[in-house]
Amino acid sequence: MFERMALIGIGLIGSSLAQVARERGLIKEIAISTRSADTLQRAEELGLGDSYALDAAVAVEGADLVILCAPVGANEAIAKWIAPALKKGAILTDVGSTKGSVVDQVSPHVPEGVHFIPGHPIAGTEQSGPDAGFPTLFDQRWCILTPGEDTDPEALEKLSAFWRACGSDVDTMDARHHDLVLAIVSHLPHLIAYNIVGTADDLETVTKSEVIKYSASGFRDFTRLAASDPTMWRDVCLHNKDAILEMLARFSEDLSALQRAIRWGDGQMLFDLFTRTRGIRRSIIEAGQETDAPDFGRHAKDKAGAPAE
Numbered sequence: 001m002f003e004r005m006a007l008i009g010i011g012l013i014g015s016s017l018a019q020v021a022r023e024r025g026l027i028k029e030i031a032i033s034t035r036s037a038d039t040l041q042r043a044e045e046l047g048l049g050d051s052y053a054l055d056a057a058v059a060v061e062g063a064d065l066v067i068l069c070a071p072v073g074a075n076e077a078i079a080k081w082i083a084p085a086l087k088k089g090a091i092l093t094d095v096g097s098t099k100g101s102v103v104d105q106v107s108p109h110v111p112e113g114v115h116f117i118p119g120h121p122i123a124g125t126e127q128s129g130p131d132a133g134f135p136t137l138f139d140q141r142w143c144i145l146t147p148g149e150d151t152d153p154e155a156l157e158k159l160s161a162f163w164r165a166c167g168s169d170v171d172t173m174d175a176r177h178h179d180l181v182l183a184i185v186s187h188l189p190h191l192i193a194y195n196i197v198g199t200a201d202d203l204e205t206v207t208k209s210e211v212i213k214y215s216a217s218g219f220r221d222f223t224r225l226a227a228s229d230p231t232m233w234r235d236v237c238l239h240n241k242d243a244i245l246e247m248l249a250r251f252s253e254d255l256s257a258l259q260r261a262i263r264w265g266d267g268q269m270l271f272d273l274f275t276r277t278r279g280i281r282r283s284i285i286e287a288g289q290e291t292d293a294p295d296f297g298r299h300a301k302d303k304a305g306a307p308a309e
């Protein structure tokens with residue numbers, strides 16, 4: 001589908017893209033660049049690409065598809081660095097969990113004639129680094145693209161076809177809308193997980209060993225999310241600040257209402273809420289979405305190839 005793909009950043013997502021592109025014959029030549037020499041060497045040991053460079057500008061030379069796969073906070077510096085080396089007509093995209101900030105940071109540096117189309121595969125795990133990647137990560141997952149008003153339709157279709165070939169269903173939406181939706185379905189759940197695991201860890205009356213020994217599956221689910229990469233999630237919080245703060249405010253209000261119902265023994269309020277939320281879970285299952293982490297969000301038809309937890 002493309003002659004030369006450059007992946008800038010080779011962790012979970014970059015490594016998975018390299019593997020699926022290689023396995024399905026989507027790309028002739030894969031160029032890999034990342035910031036640390038150790039990670040680059042590991043990518044080479046794993047045979048993820050055809051060429052390896054610490055200098056991202058070298059990797060993007062002659063590439064007709066360039067995918068930024070680093071934490072979102074790194075995108076501006078990377079865009080500035082690679083801009084002069086980008087080939088005319090190339091598609092430049094990313095996989096970041098936030099989109100508005102990527103548009104703001106990257107767009108000013110995109111040279112004339114390069115098609116910049118931000119993207120976000122809604123597929124991942126709590127693991128990070130090149131060893132964590134696997135080629136079926138994107139199968140039956142959504143990939144959201146956030147083209148601008150002046151995006152070239154042909155370039156958009158080419159990038160959409162690439163993601164479909166990686167196994168994903170593609171949707172397009174406005175970058176700001178993406179950030180609001182993802183704040184509630186992805187960013188807030190991670191923050192809640194980081195917070196509850198931190199709270200449990202702080203409790204002096206419950207020793208750490210008791211937290212580990214008696215952790216019920218609900219708490220264990222939170223510990224999986226709370227094991228996600230700290231750099232990535234720091235950047236997500238800082239780069240989707242407004243939407244996350246909006247969702248946190250609503251969440252806190254609703255939590256206060258729950259607190260009040262418990263204090264005043266309002267069993268009806270608790271029962272009604274728990275009944276309503278049970279319905280949401282059922283409608284997700286009926287819509288054909290998988291339920292168990294890390295397969296949540298994968299369409300029901302096929303989850304073969306997902307790694308065991």
Ligand SMILES: NC(=O)C1=CN([C@@H]2O[C@H](COP(=O)(O)OP(=O)(O)OC[C@H]3O[C@@H](n4cnc5c(N)ncnc54)[C@H](O)[C@@H]3O)[C@@H](O)[C@H]2O)C=CC1
Nearest residue numbers: 009010011012013035070071072074096097124125128129
């Ligand atoms: N982990 C997940 O579940 C998902 C992550 N994403 C997004 O994908 C992107 C990458 O995430 P992961 O692959 O999980 O992270 P990761 O931590 O596994 O890999 C990040 C890679 O970027 C490199 N890197 C860091 N700073 C860099 C810089 N300045 N220049 C070049 N390379 C740099 C690191 O060395 C590493 O190779 C992030 O923007 C994240 O928001 C999107 C969907 C799911």
Ligand SMILES: O=C(O)C(=O)Cc1ccc(O)cc1
Nearest residue numbers: 097121122123124125126186
């Ligand atoms: O591991 C999980 O449950 C996830 O939620 C993975 C994930 C993390 C970040 C994203 O932007 C998209 C997917």
